[in-house]
Amino acid sequence: MRLTDSEFRAMNSAPRRFLQRRVEFPLFQRMGLAPRDLDIIEIGCGSGYGAELISRCGPRSYVGVDLMPEQIALAQKRLIPGAEFMARDATDLSCFGDSTRDLAVIFGILHHIPTWRAVITECHRVLRPGGRLFLEEPGNRVMALAHRLSPEAHPKEAHFDLSQLESHLAAVGFAIESTRRAFGFGFYCARKPVTLAKAS
Numbered sequence: 001m002r003l004t005d006s007e008f009r010a011m012n013s014a015p016r017r018f019l020q021r022r023v024e025f026p027l028f029q030r031m032g033l034a035p036r037d038l039d040i041i042e043i044g045c046g047s048g049y050g051a052e053l054i055s056r057c058g059p060r061s062y063v064g065v066d067l068m069p070e071q072i073a074l075a076q077k078r079l080i081p082g083a084e085f086m087a088r089d090a091t092d093l094s095c096f097g098d099s100t101r102d103l104a105v106i107f108g109i110l111h112h113i114p115t116w117r118a119v120i121t122e123c124h125r126v127l128r129p130g131g132r133l134f135l136e137e138p139g140n141r142v143m144a145l146a147h148r149l150s151p152e153a154h155p156k157e158a159h160f161d162l163s164q165l166e167s168h169l170a171a172v173g174f175a176i177e178s179t180r181r182a183f184g185f186g187f188y189c190a191r192k193p194v195t196l197a198k199a200s
């Protein structure tokens, strides 16, 4: 769902960029995020700061999708060479073919999406076998605090526990390779396994 005005301002602020640059992105890198020469999709790319960080690493291609056209307009203004941005609902990525991306990246968006499980299912579909999803989401305590401060900002269907997130990653076929906890958030690296053809 769309961000409230106050969250839109918070998400597009200098402190948010600082956290993404100094904490979240480096943590993903320590977990193995290495975009060089890969086809990347970022889900819920917001105003494109993640795109800047990823694009500095030399991906083969980068596409960011976000529900809010206002966010996409801000991202396009960054004029990042080779980066493409699209206003799309991440629960339906049918404009991307099956097995067409090497990496999917999510910086904290599922807690805005009532049907968040569909986003994970779509990530699995668009990733190539062996491709990886890097994902961060707030845990229960952070969500409880966010709900107290701003009850209308997040749909109640998206108040999931990180164990539910992990269960759904496994249910769609991801293998969770590594997990970290930081500041009440869960960080994940999950791989779409390579399935070997059965010998007849």
Ligand SMILES: C[S@@+](CC[C@H](N)C(=O)[O-])C[C@H]1O[C@@H](n2cnc3c(N)ncnc32)[C@H](O)[C@@H]1O
Pocket: 001, 002, 003, 011, 016, 020, 043, 044, 045, 046, 047, 050, 065, 066, 067, 068, 071, 088, 089, 090, 091, 106, 107, 108, 109, 112, 113
């Ligand atoms: C908390 S912000 C995070 C933005 C950015 N990833 C960041 O870390 O700064 C959540 C983002 O998810 C987007 N969003 C919410 N629902 C969405 C959906 N169904 N499909 C795609 N993007 C969505 C919002 O527009 C917003 O930009």
